[in-house]
Amino acid sequence: MREFDLREQTVRDLNAQLHSHHGSDAGDQYRVSHPNGAHAVAAGIDAPLKVDIDGHVGYYCAGMNKHASVRISGTAGSGLAENIMSGTVHLRGNASQYAAASGHGGLVVIEGDASARCGISMKGVDIVVGGSVGHMAAFMAQAGNLVICGDAGHHLGDSIYEARLFVRGSVASLGADCVEKEMTDQHREMLRKLLERAGIDADPDEFRRYGSARNLYHFNIDHADAY
Amino acid sequence: MCGIVGLFIKRPALEARLGALLAPMLVEMSERGPDSAGIAIYRDPVAEGNTKLTVLATQLAAGESYDWRALTAALRAAFGGIAALAEYDNHAVIRLPAPAADCVAWFNREHPELLLTSSGGVIETFKDVGLPAAVLARYGIAGMGGSHALGHTRMATESAVTIAGSHPFSTGDDLCLVHNGSLSNHNDLRRSLQRRGVQFRTENDSEVAAGYLGWRLREGDSLKQALEHGIRDMDGFYTFAVGSRDGFAVLRDPIGCKPAVMAETDDWVAMSSEFRAIATLPGADDARIWEPEPGVIYNWERG
Numbered sequence: 001m002r003e004f005d006l007r008e009q010t011v012r013d014l015n016a017q018l019h020s021h022h023g024s025d026a027g028d029q030y031r032v033s034h035p036n037g038a039h040a041v042a043a044g045i046d047a048p049l050k051v052d053i054d055g056h057v058g059y060y061c062a063g064m065n066k067h068a069s070v071r072i073s074g075t076a077g078s079g080l081a082e083n084i085m086s087g088t089v090h091l092r093g094n095a096s097q098y099a100a101a102s103g104h105g106g107l108v109v110i111e112g113d114a115s116a117r118c119g120i121s122m123k124g125v126d127i128v129v130g131g132s133v134g135h136m137a138a139f140m141a142q143a144g145n146l147v148i149c150g151d152a153g154h155h156l157g158d159s160i161y162e163a164r165l166f167v168r169g170s171v172a173s174l175g176a177d178c179v180e181k182e183m184t185d186q187h188r189e190m191l192r193k194l195l196e197r198a199g200i201d202a203d204p205d206e207f208r209r210y211g212s213a214r215n216l217y218h219f220n221i222d223h224a225d226a227y
Numbered sequence: 228m229c230g231i232v233g234l235f236i237k238r239p240a241l242e243a244r245l246g247a248l249l250a251p252m253l254v255e256m257s258e259r260g261p262d263s264a265g266i267a268i269y270r271d272p273v274a275e276g277n278t279k280l281t282v283l284a285t286q287l288a289a290g291e292s293y294d295w296r297a298l299t300a301a302l303r304a305a306f307g308g309i310a311a312l313a314e315y316d317n318h319a320v321i322r323l324p325a326p327a328a329d330c331v332a333w334f335n336r337e338h339p340e341l342l343l344t345s346s347g348g349v350i351e352t353f354k355d356v357g358l359p360a361a362v363l364a365r366y367g368i369a370g371m372g373g374s375h376a377l378g379h380t381r382m383a384t385e386s387a388v389t390i391a392g393s394h395p396f397s398t399g400d401d402l403c404l405v406h407n408g409s410l411s412n413h414n415d416l417r418r419s420l421q422r423r424g425v426q427f428r429t430e431n432d433s434e435v436a437a438g439y440l441g442w443r444l445r446e447g448d449s450l451k452q453a454l455e456h457g458i459r460d461m462d463g464f465y466t467f468a469v470g471s472r473d474g475f476a477v478l479r480d481p482i483g484c485k486p487a488v489m490a491e492t493d494d495w496v497a498m499s500s501e502f503r504a505i506a507t508l509p510g511a512d513d514a515r516i517w518e519p520e521p522g523v524i525y526n527w528e529r530g
Contacts, residue, residue, distance in 0.1 A: 036502075036503055036506035036507075036511075037501060037502035037503030037504075037505070037506045038503060039503075055512065056502050056506065056512075056516065058501055058502060058503050059501075074512075074516075075502065075516050077486075077488070077501060077502055078486060093516070094516070094517065094518065096486065096488070096518055097483065097486070115483070115518045115520075116483045116521065134483070134520070134521075135483070135521070
């Protein structure tokens, strides 16, 4: 276990140390204290490290994460786990805008609420939010799963491609081309496993599923004259 | 980009430290706005029927200082012997035994070379170009007590980097506005307000927002109603913090383009563009922290 106190050391020191590990280095553990809202804490890791951050982080925490498991005890500013590739980012508190935006893979868990644009342009990441999300969640989402245990704000899944959205509470409004879809046993089983992986206690039977009506991004022969 | 901070003291024993608590918050927002900074601080109320003004000498050459002594003599001649003036470099805080409207009219008539940055019974504003730390030091903000304060760090996008274009902007007696964002319909709105008699000193979009709110308040709106009308009439990106005699209000545009975070403990309520400014406050680690929702007006007032 290596300790970093961000009152004494800089984020640059921390990230340089974390970046000194490469894909195959395994198992090293780090504890980071007093982040005090600093930006880009533990961004760009490319190794199966375990990083525990004790406190509140600023923008882009654990951005571009690959392989690592990053846990944050407090709240996070904009862009938590932005463009995550793999690994796990687990936040105890609330996240600000565009959490897990454009994430390609891995798992992002937000125990509290996420604000606007959670999972915007997600490309394969799994996101589990214990609370509610703000407006424009999963905007242009392409692949992956977004699980919302609370409520979803306006325009959920606007212009969505193929991601799956699960919501336990209410949906303020659906975005363009996003529709409610049948929740099959297969979906319930997948959701159960995902909630279990996230460590979030919720009953899959209480969720509804939303996804793409596939009208926006498929060529319609009736519109051929428009071109 | 710009930075905003606001601090409202709940525990009276902390009021003496208001400036000392606000200063590190503002410095933490330096990267968001390194070209100018400003502070509105609410302290030392004047007696009923009296007025407190802040005036700013904007046209000084380097090394030149304004003749505040001559101004003090002129004020005493016009308003009587108890007129008082406290110098803060290129700013002065003036106390006069007359209603605000009369004081403002006198300054506009007699001293058009001075920029009147605030009027009321409690508010004082200080602003200048330069790094936040330098602006804070120049006016001794860290040594000031008070009930609540707002601060702004500016990275100009819509207009020139000048002392007059710095925030806060006055919107009425004891009211001021700081803004992070940019308004896209400010030219149109400025023309329409000018037709209604609102005067502007700069090409700044935030001054238009301040002028708009001031106009709504004169039309009889409460601050909340004025902000509600603002959501309808102002187009663009904004997080506004509006200081009033008894507290402050926060509003983000309905799309939520610009950041804001709030925190509260038993001792204080704070808002900022980013949490790292709030992290400088005592007890921040255990504060209740949340993000204000877009298009929702949040208001704190002394009970």
